[in-house]
Amino acid sequence: xxxxxxxxxxxxxxxxxxxxxxxxxxxxxxxxxxxxxxxxxxxxxxxxxxxxxxxxxxxxxxxxxxxxxxxxxxxxxxxxxxxxxxxxxxxxxxxxxxxxxxxxxxxxxxxxxxxxxxxxxxxxxxxxxxxxxxxxxxxxxxxxxxxxxxxxxxxxxxxxxxxxxxxxxxxxxxxxxxxxxxxxxxxxxxxxxxxxxxxxxxxxxxxxxxxxxxxxxxxxxxxxxxxxxxxxxxxx
Numbered sequence: 161x162x163x164x165x166x167x168x169x170x171x172x173x174x175x176x177x178x179x180x181x182x183x184x185x186x187x188x189x190x191x192x193x194x195x196x197x198x199x200x201x202x203x204x205x206x207x208x209x210x211x212x213x214x215x216x217x218x219x220x221x222x223x224x225x226x227x228x229x230x231x232x233x234x235x236x237x238x239x240x241x242x243x244x245x246x247x248x249x250x251x252x253x254x255x256x257x258x259x260x261x262x263x264x265x266x267x268x269x270x271x272x273x274x275x276x277x278x279x280x281x282x283x284x285x286x287x288x289x290x291x292x293x294x295x296x297x298x299x300x301x302x303x304x305x306x307x308x309x310x311x312x313x314x315x316x317x318x319x320x321x322x323x324x325x326x327x328x329x330x331x332x333x334x335x336x337x338x339x340x341x342x343x344x345x346x347x348x349x350x351x352x353x354x355x356x357x358x359x360x361x362x363x364x365x366x367x368x369x370x371x372x373x374x375x376x377x378x379x380x381x382x383x384x385x386x387x388x389x390x391x392x393x394x395x396x
Contacts, residue, residue, distance in 0.1 A: 193318040195269045196232035198262075203270025206263050210255065216271075225334045228274035231316045233323035235268035246347060276315075276329050289366060290373035301361040304354070306374075314377055328377035335371035343367075 207213060215224045227235060241247040242256035259267070292298070294314065297305035306327060311317045314328030327335065343359035362370070 193233075194229075194231055194272050196236065196265060196272070198232060198265035198267070198269025200266075200269050200273045203266035203268070203273075207267045207270050210259070210263070210267065212267060212271075224331070226276070226329065226331055227271040229276040229315070230272060230326050231318050231323050232265070232268040232272035233318050234316065234325050235271060236264060237323060239264050239268070276326065290370045293366075293370060294374070298361075303358050303361055309354075314374060327374045330375060332371050332375035335374055336367055339367045339371065 212227075216227045217224075238247065239256045239259065242249060242253045243259070245253070247253075256264075289298075293303065294306040297303045297308070307314065309317065309324045310327050311324070314326060316326035317324045339359050339362065342353070342355045343362065345356065347353070359367075
């Protein structure tokens with residue numbers, strides 16, 4: 161208790177120094193898009209105090225959805241949906257509703273500043289449809305390319321008031337569960353989201369293969385060299 165009282169005001173800075181952040185190398189535009197209006201330094205301490213790391217970790221693979229390097233605008237939008245009841249979770253719904261706006265902005269800014277979890281060994285196109293769906297979609301089914309919204313490297317994107325999550329390096333189980341829930345009609349944003357329409361065209365085998373393929377893709381992080389994307393443009 162004495163240590164906390166004496167050094168408490170320095171803990172957020174010390175924590176940030178220990179974990180580091182790649183955000184220092186971002187351009188102003190990248191920082192505005194990725195970090196949003198929150199303060200990274202305050203968010204580190206608030207994320208720990210709120211218990212976020214118990215499920216979502218820092219950069220480790222905890223088996224839950226990976227929040228590191230997700231656009232803050234997207235994370236804020238999801239917190240708003242949990243708080244309003246548009247998305248439901250036995251624990252997160254109540255926690256999101258209890259967060260003050262400033263706290264939510266700071267926490268999401270900190271998660272957005274974290275480097276992504278390293279991919280578990282990227283794979284080339286494995287003979288499945290996954291690389292083609294990501295890069296080019298499937299016109300025969302009116303399926304647009306995943307990268308059209310989620311970025312050329314699957315690292316997520318912010319465009320005006322719209323934000324799209326990173327898919328590359330996301331947890332396989334989470335991607336699979338979300339695609340199946342959208343296929344079953346779970347709300348995915350607008351009353352009839354593009355994700356509901358796309359998911360309805362995918363069979364179980366396609367969902368499993370695409371989720372596994374995306375989970376193994378390396379993700380570019382602003383301020384660091386872009387990794388070679390394993391899905392080559394020649395895949396058709």
